[in-house]
Amino acid sequence: MIIVVGSGIIGSWIAYTLAKAGEEVYVFEKSFHAGDGISGRNSGVLHSGIYYDDTSLKSKLCFRGYEIGIPFFEKYNIPHSICGKVITTGVSVSKNDETEKIETIESLYENGKRLGIPEIELRKDPAKHWKHILGSHALWIPKTGIVDVSSYLKVIWYLCEEAGVVFLKNKKVIRENGCVFAVDSNTNEKEELEATQFINAGGLYSDDLLDTSENREFEIRPNKGEYYRLKTQLPYETLVYPLPMKTSTALGVHYTFHFGGDAYVGPNSNWANSKEDYSIQTSRSEYFNSLKNIIDFFKEDDLSEGYVGLRPRLFYKGEAIKDFVIHKESNWIHLLGIESPGLTSAPAIAEKIFGMIV
Ligand SMILES: Cc1cc2nc3c(=O)[nH]c(=O)nc-3n(C[C@H](O)[C@H](O)[C@H](O)COP(=O)(O)OP(=O)(O)OC[C@H]3O[C@@H](n4cnc5c(N)ncnc54)[C@H](O)[C@@H]3O)c2cc1C
Known part of the structure; x- marks a missing residue:
């Protein structure tokens, strides 16, 4: 048994x-x-x-x-969609920042090729391919979906x-x-x-x-990932991510959509007070500032509080x-x-x- x-x-x-x-x-x-x-x-x-x-x-x-x-x-x-995903360098604050971001996206691309992930592409000027996506370079990963x-x-x-x-x-x-x-x-x-x-x-x-x-x-320490709900979806069905966070296993605040028409921005990464702490602690404007680094489609008013997930961060x-x-x-x-x-x-x-x- x-x-x-x-x-x-x-x-x-x-x-x-x-x-x-x-x-x-x-x-x-x-x-x-x-x-x-x-x-x-x-x-x-x-x-x-x-x-x-x-x-x-x-x-x-x-x-x-x-x-x-x-x-x-x-x-x-089971409803699912292989909608693909864009990882963008997003808005850079300086030349150094831009150089670092390009190096990071190139090394992600190399890692993807080494792992044998099919049909990935590194594209310049993502807004040409996907209107409203910001940044100088983006990685397109067709083999990614939602369920x-x-x-x-x-x-x-x-x-x-x-x-x-x-x-x-x-x-x-x-x-x-x-x-x-x-x-x-x-x-x-x-x-x-x-x-x-x-x-x-x-x-x-x-x-x-x-x-x-x-x-x-x-x-296990609980690490909080908050989501804000968006009033509308992007005019096309693709997930949009920033470059992953350097100091954590979190993938960065991204744009996702769910079946039934909902769209979300999130999750961020903050330590939770306990394993039951599902409160939203990040302000809407802070969230909007993260989102507008990668997408210029939404207004701050489009964001309302969504939900919270807790990551089981492991320490030894x-x-x-x-x-x-x-x-x-x-x-x-x-x-x-x-x-x-x-x-x-x-x-x-x-x-x-x-x-x-x-
Ligand atoms: C913010 C966030 C975003 C994520 N996004 C993605 C994503 O997009 N794609 C992806 O692949 N993964 C994602 N993940 C990871 C994924 O959600 C988790 O890896 C997965 O859901 C973990 O499932 P689980 O069954 O281990 O945990 P849980 O779903 O938490 O299940 C554990 C269950 O055990 C029960 N339990 C605990 N202790 C006891 C006990 N002593 N006795 C009896 N029952 C007990 C709990 O009540 C709970 O129901 C994300 C995670 C987070 C937090």
Whole structure:
């Protein structure tokens, strides 16, 4: 019997993959509303993996996840669109800034070619190709898309149940004195759990389930990504990104659109006060200033407060870890620091876990 902790996109894909192969799988979820965690609060982008070096888990799993994901969305009619993505140098403040940005975009382009990402192009004067996009150079990545995350989650939960997965909601898993318990959030009743294998896909809270005697060196700190909603979409369907942030794993405040007509700008990157801190702290004008560095289509009035997602930033002995970590410990497998591109990588993460235990 296998117990998966967490019913986000990662835990659900793992549960589905294992149950389809005949394993008895139980998913424990502390919340009543599954999908409330990181999986329900992101950009919904299917990434190409261009940002990561080819030895990283992020690169390998993002590539493979995309490969498994697209036919899966087609098979189950999950709304998605391979709309492509533009990364632009945006507005520069000085000559030095411009030179640095061109070097960065050229090295991203080289990395993309090295990784074998198909049909990427480095174009000068992006506004000639896409009206309203600012900057002197842009990278065009056709192999990038968006998926309707809420439909995606509903389908994967349905398939889990069809494959025999049992979901237990309002059940928080804890470890105490070498034992594992599920605590009911309504009654506080505690029940001891036994399983041949535990899989910790607890997202922001996955560090709470590490063996306290060994692994407290790992720590997850919540990093806030705020989104502002835009009144209208651009007149064409493409994602528009700035160059990625140098000091963080965040990809920079970008333009995305969702199915049903919504468009957003975000997410930025700020430390949150807690793992429950979903408040918007950045002003509209600050957001507008970021947006107008890459696109000149919108007015400040077009922005209104949107939503917040929290990144599970992983630290080991106080040092930031940039990659996903899959950590094995007795009969536990811990998934740590599964931030972007986790949504894209989910099917491949499940395939990897399957390979580790079956
Ligand atoms: C702002 C932002 C933007 C992003 N954009 C993208 C993107 O465009 N493309 C992309 O590929 N990725 C993106 N990501 C990353 C992606 O969203 C995540 O990697 C993915 O959703 C993580 O899923 P998860 O299942 O690990 O976590 P979650 O969805 O948080 O699921 C974990 C679940 O575990 C439950 N849980 C936790 N602890 C316990 C416990 N002790 N007992 C029982 N249940 C427990 C929680 O309640 C939760 O439901 C983004 C992330 C953020 C924050």
